[in-house]
Amino acid sequence: MSQHTLAVLVENSPGVLARVASLFSRRAYNIDSLAVGPTEDPNISRMTIVLNLEGHVLDQVMAQLYKLVNVIAISEMPAQSTVHRELLLVKVSAQQSAKVHEIVESFEAKIVDEQGGTITIEATGETAHIESLLQALTPLGIKELVQSGLVALERGEAALSDRTLSAQGISTTHALNAQADYQN
Amino acid sequence: MxxxxxxxxxxxxxxxxxxxxxxxxxxxxxxxxxxxxxxxxxxxxxxxxxxxxxxxxxxxxxxxxxxxxxxxxxxxxxxxxxxxxxxxxxxxxxxxxxxxxxxxxxxxxxxxxxxxxxxxxxxxxxxxxxxxxxxxxxxxxxxxxxxxxxxxxxxxxxxxxxxxxxxxxxxFDYPKNIQLAGYKPQTKPSDQSIRDAAALIAQSSKPVFYVGGGAIKANAHKELMQLAELVGAPVVTTLMARGAFPDSHQLHLGMPGMHGTVAAVTALQKSDLLITLGARFDDRVTGKLSSFAVHAKVIHADIDPAEIGKNRFADVPVVGDLMETIKALIPAVQAEFKKSKPDLTAWLRQMFSLRSTYPLGYNHPEDGSVSPQYVIERIGAITGPDAIYVAGVGQHQMWASQFVRYEKPRTWLNSGGLGTMGYAVPAAMGAKVGAPDTTVWAIDGDGCFQMTNQELTTCALNNIPIKVAIINNESLGMVRQWQTMFYEGRYSNTSLHSKRIPDFVKLAEAMGCVGLRCDRTEDVDATIKKANSINDQPVIVDFSVFRDAMVWPMVAAGTSNDEIMIARGLAPDWDSQEL
CATH class of the missing domain: 3.40.50.970 (Thiamin diphosphate (ThDP)-binding fold, Pyr/PP domains)
Known part of the structure; x- marks a missing residue:
């Protein structure tokens, strides 16, 4: 078992999230996290899906995902050359305010609200970074927290959307690229 | 505008x-x-x-x-x-x-x-x-x-x-061409995959063609025949592929799987190369997956890339339309055979020996009642290979796949994957509408028939003269068979208690169809011929058959194909076979 991050470009159409979620559910694939949002093209949304599974199962997941008509392209993000980020918002007790400020500074996080005996902190970073921050804050009394799913972008000039966008909008060649991707 | x-x-x-x-x-x-x-x-x-x-x-x-x-x-x-x-x-x-x-x-x-x-x-x-x-x-x-x-x-x-x-x-503005960003089926197989497949075929001494429903979907039966004869390897056709390769062909070993022939099941088990064409390694074919064809390499040709490696690792995946794939494979295999052609004589001799030693068969019941297998076999023999046969789901479906001889594609229709009881009557209606000049026989069980027979009214009113054989054993026969084998004969809720309730002949007449009844072996042929002679109305024949007939051979669910039984408690005599 190992962790894999998939970037999935989907048509921005109603029900597409339900289709992807339904596929993972009915094929009994477990998702660690799923983040979805708009891209530079208003017709296309991008999902970042984090999974823990065996390599050959990953091929199957990608092939099954690609069968969804609304899925335009899929790529496994290479661990070495990818920027991974998560967003954390966490509300902690202000009783040990100085300690909180010290931790926030050392983790390069940000205080976004401070009132009524609580401090709200915003942090972004790789999963390990966020986990360490939470570990440090736990003894100070975490009241509430929310985390985004992981998002990921490849370093350098490579762009998944290069394959999918053309002057007219959606091009017709990316599908074969996507196919080549998951066959590799 | x-x-x-x-x-x-x-x-x-x-x-x-x-x-x-x-x-x-x-x-x-x-x-x-x-x-x-x-x-x-x-x-x-x-x-x-x-x-x-x-x-x-x-x-x-x-x-x-x-x-x-x-x-x-x-x-x-x-x-x-x-x-x-x-x-x-x-x-x-x-x-x-x-x-x-x-x-x-x-x-x-x-x-x-x-x-x-x-x-x-x-x-x-x-x-x-x-x-x-x-x-x-x-x-x-x-x-x-x-x-x-x-x-x-x-x-x-x-x-x-x-x-x-x-x-x-x-x-109204109907689009002239369709551009779908996320839907581009790959129909042309890669050259590399074809070369690799051909090379593997040329190295194999125990190859077998494992042919699935994709061969019929791709209309590739002629090409399949050419390839099979070129390679000279035995062919098995799955439940969804019956008719893709003629039953009368020398290389055909029949259907593999849970109720497949001993020869077809054994060919897959002992093979060194599965040439898989439009099949998907369904559990009803593989039996216990970890013990399925353990010595075989796998060529897996399918239009759907998600089928490759889903259940069984493919040594050579070939993604593409099956017609294009086979057309590309033929010259590639010919080129390989010019270099070297394996001798399959011993392999074929073994498989043909199994086929002749363990043919599909059945006994006439000792109590004098009608054998369901006999009824189905006679329907196929009398009506011939040009007709379309449509089955429901259960024992009668397996017997219809075993005892009707299929020679052509699209002459055998059934619900293979979902196993939908009640499929036969409406599907036969649809088939007859699509092929009005072809005789269409629904071979149905009395359980299945009672799920969807209302469409016979539709048939009667719309000039859709299908024929329906109700293989009436007054029970949910396949479930009953499992209860016999795995639940000590405790027949919980499988008896339909149906001695003439409903009266299928009267029911047929009430729906504007001709109703016939047959409960004696000596009347079977005449009844089928009479049904075949009526072409202006749907015909329903109620065949009363032996209740305890069972489908053989059988690989019990979840067990290995090596555990195939040819009758209750009876395995093939492997020691007498050279394998």
Missing amino acids: SKEMTGAASLVKSLEAAGVDVMFGIPGGAILPAYDPIFDSKIRHILVRHEQGAGHAATGYAQATGRTGVCIATSGPGATNLVTPLADAQMDSVPMVAITGQVPSAAIGTDAFQEADIRGVTMPITKHNYLITNPADIPRAIAEAFYIASTGRPGPVLVDIAKDALQAMTT
Whole structure:
């Protein structure tokens, strides 16, 4: 078992999230996290899906995902050359305010609200970074927290959307690229 | 600027533009606007008695003709009644388009009368689906639906259209070509995969062609024959592929799987190379997967890349249309054989010996009752290989796959993947509509028949003269067989207690069909001939048969194919075989 991050470009159409979620559910694939949002093209949304599974199962997941008509392209993000980020918002007790400020500074996080005996902190970073921050804050009394799913972008000039966008909008060649991707 | 018309008129014009000649359906509130232009359309609409009948009829039509079957229903219960046929078509890769009405868009999500989220319901059991609320989207959705349903790996597509979109005025603009960003089926196999496959075939001394339903979908039976004869390897045809390769052919070992022949099952088990063509390593074929064909390398050719490696690792995956794949393989294999051609004589001798030692067979019951296998065998022998045979699900289905001799593709229709009891009568109706000059026999069980026989009324009223053989053992026979084998003969709820209730002959007559009864072995032939002689009305024959007949051979669910039994407690005599 190992962790894999998939970037999935989907048509921005109603029900597409339900289709992807339904596929993972009915094929009994477990998702660690799923983040979805708009891209530079208003017709296309991008999902970042984090999974823990065996390599050959990953091929199957990608092939099954690609069968969804609304899925335009899929790529496994290479661990070495990818920027991974998560967003954390966490509300902690202000009783040990100085300690909180010290931790926030050392983790390069940000205080976004401070009132009524609580401090709200915003942090972004790789999963390990966020986990360490939470570990440090736990003894100070975490009241509430929310985390985004992981998002990921490849370093350098490579762009998944290069394959999918053309002057007219959606091009017709990316599908074969996507196919080549998951066959590799 | 094209002429203004309602969304409903645009829908019907779109269906005409898609080449639809017939559809099966029932009107209702939400779909009602569409039925007004249907009244004037050249498309034949067949008014069924239950939407499930419409769905299976569309499937039967598609499987018999290769064209896309169409069914139409209203919102809510009309749509949910299509769920089983849609799931059935998805499992068996049947091209089908289902049109459903939906409550007006303003009412969607309010639990309105006859509202069901059929797009949500059918997401996992369709190839794709649509919810249309804008009338301008109707032509594109219909065009895309037919394109998606019929290309790549075929499958069902549902188009749900809100009532107000059907009522509103719009213009009709049918797209000339379809561009779908996320749907580009790869039909041409890569050269590398073809070369690798050919090389593997040339190195193999125990190859076997494992042929699935994809061979029929791709209309590749002629090419399959060429390739099989070129390689000279034995061929097995799965339940979905019966007819893809002639049963009379010397290389054919029959059907593999849970109720396959000893030769076909053993050929896969002992093979060193599975040349897998449009098959998907279903559990009913592989038995216990970890013990399936353990010495074999695998060439897996399929149009659907997601089938490759799903259940069994493929040494050589070949993604593409099966017709193109086989056409490319033939010269590649010829080139390899010029270098070296393996000698398959010993392998063939072993397999042919198994075939002749363990042919399919049955005994006539000692109590003098009629053997169900005999009835089915005689229907096939008397009616011949040009007819279409449609089965329900259960013992009679297995016997129909075993004891009817299939020589041509699209002559054997059944519900293989989903295993839908009640499939036979409506699917036979659809097949007969698609192939009106062909004799269509539904071979059904008395359990199955009671699930969907209402469509015989549709057949009687619409001049669809199918023939139905009810293999009447007064029980849910296959379940009863499992109870015999695995539940110590405790027949919980499998007896239909049906001695003449219902009286199928009277029921047939009540539905405007001819009803015949046969309960003596010596009358079987005459009854079949009489049924075959009636071509202006549907015919239902109630064959009373032996209740305790069992389907053999059998590989019990979850066990290894090596554990195949040829009769209860009886394994093949492996020691006498050189393997």
